[in-house]
Amino acid sequence: MRILDLAFKDLSQILRDWKSGLFLLVMPLLFTLFFGFVMGSASAPKPDVDPRLPVGVIDQDGGSLAMNLKTLLENSEVVRPVVLDEKDANQLNQMVEDGDLAALVIIPAGYTTQLLADQPGMLEVIVNQSQPAGQTASRALETVTGRLLGAVEAAHISKSANQQINVQDSLGKAIAAWEAPALTVSVEKATGNTTQNEQITSSSGYAQASAGMMVQFSIFGLITSAMVLVLERKSRTLQRLLSSPIQRVEVIAGHVLAMFCIVFAQQLILVFVGQFVFGVDYARQPLAILLMITVLSLWAASLGLLISAISRKEDQVITLSLVAMFIFAALGGAWFPLEVAGKTFAAIGHVMPTAWAMDGFQNILMRGLAFPSVLMPAGILLAYALAFFGLAVWRFRFE
């Protein structure tokens, strides 16, 4: 009962402070909206817009192979040709630099003549390979060029077999044949346990942003609740509490319970807004989501207790909360999927409790898996919560 009284006191103290609303709800919602919009707009297909990457083509050659190259680019699933007049080189460079073009291909004069004479020819490609679009365009251009050269070789082979034939005819047939190659790759995204009637409806931009910001701000939201404990220690309220019949363990439990309730309520509201405002389908596995937010709240409360156990002043609470937020959120994949990070970073990131929280949410939201898929992430997160709690209790001082 004393534990509940203490927790209730903390809760009313935290909720009376209008700053709590800002850190717990306004900021995560703002960030989710912003990143969901930015990432969603970047990845979502738009009706009436060719989704393929634009590749500028400058034809200085004017020969048949230049025409065939443009045909193969037209047929590509990844890139589309944008035929350009030769302009100022700096302007074209800038178009690639600004991302208006994923790459620029210059077909040099004499390209057709050289290749048809069985001599090596080379296309000039300007591309920013530090950008994903540039890397994708480069790979697509390698495929298209490979097919063009393959068609030239097929024409040469047919000419070797029969000297009377016209190379251009064979070349045209080979290029046409590449429209439907014999062996192809089809891609299917895993949908886990979903049936045809239950499709994953979450947009990937908001699914990453919503789950990521829930994880990130579960830590940031601790500022106000951890602050309560530090202020109690500073004002010697904790010491005075010990003169009452309440036990030390009850004091700690009361404060942790308040932290847990705050983060849990925050997570519930963020899930609710995510579901109904951002269209993230949390409701498809409600029990699994409930389990995940429960263990995430437990871990965050343990971290909050640890921060308040270590901090001596208010400044330290803010600093430690911010540092914890940056490190756990970035390394755990709350800002960007760990897949896109380097090998070492991804390996370290997967050790973080936040990475397991993200795994649990993504199993439901993006992989379409069912309740059992969150058991392992939840179990690991719970183990982290116990470890952090143990550490916090060990470091906790009443004076």
Place this chain on the structure above:
Amino acid sequence: MNFIDVAVKDLKRVFRSVFALIMMFGAPLLIAGLLYFAFGGLASGNGSFTLARTRVVIANLDQISPSASSFKAGDMLIKFLRNEDLTDIVELTMAPDEASARSAVDRQQADVALIIPANFTQAALTPGQNAAVLLYQDPTLTIGPGIVKDLVNHFMDGFSGAKIAAKVTNAAAQASGSGTDPSLSAWAAQQYATYLESSSHAAALHITAPSGSAEQTASGLAMIGPIMAGMMIFFVFFMGANGAESIIREHEEGTLSRLFTTPASAITILGGKFMGVFVTLVIQTTVLLAASALIFHISWGEPLSVVLATFGLIVAATGFGVMLMSFIKSTRQTGPILGGVLTLTGMLGGLITNGIPNIPAVMDKIALTMPQGWAMHTWKLTLAGSGAGAIMLPVMVLVILGALFFTVGLMLFRRRFI
């Protein structure tokens, strides 16, 4: 007492605060460092960017008819993926059937399942027959499955090309009245295979970076400059406002009223306070520029441009901070107002979206409605090596905005305290 005494006193207070030091230097370097670690050369230790290996589970359902030779296209594809050049890219395991392969992806034991169909060899060898290899992938992944798709496509284009060569050669023979000859098809396919073994498709492209340099900058190093600039701008604006908060704090503590009883004029006192903020930001920016150049090897651009961009940033941040604080009633409000307003304007100013590809174009326009957006624009130009002339316009905008904010803030402060 002159304004320098006031400035020195404020500077001492700032540089003795651990919180201020962390927000000035620790936080921007920590965030940029984390992102550098994620995308930069530290990941591999040798300056190159290395992604984690993609785990591929293969279900080889390829069957050959008894009449066919021992040639198996499916086995060839697996052998190609097992090539030692690809061991750093893909990690292969085998599954007995399609269901097991799919299940491995569902259970996250594999990133991609590669399912080779039963008619793969038949389609590779028989004219008119087609086959499709299926890639069943984890939906949260994009890069790894994309690489596997490219590799498989590259391999299969060899077979498709050989079939096209055979088809074209046979068509030419028919057109010249020689009729269909199966041995001619086999010969053409063999010739094509010889061509593939001898040629290098990568060499058919001469790739250069947009700047014209043939050297490609590593992905992480290319993006770390704008990311660091974004973090620097955010925390310089933060410290600008945090420094101006000392007026409110001194007012609450009663020391501001006492200062006004001294012979020093109000203008001297307020001027000293703003001088303290300005010097703090100069030190902060200088340290961040130098530290990031040393740690992340960022080349910030031409010295004169860097000086101008720094000046514009500090004037704008000081003015913005003064104005922001002039609206605040007590220090209890500073944290949330500071955090909320600066986060919102920083977001809209494009400070935290550097490195995210394909951002909607409208965001660039919105960014220039914020002082942080102009600061980011200035530093991007500086990082791109622009000269003083090219960055003069955004620097002027920053200075004008800073002066405007400063004037508004000063007027409000004067009305409240003097």
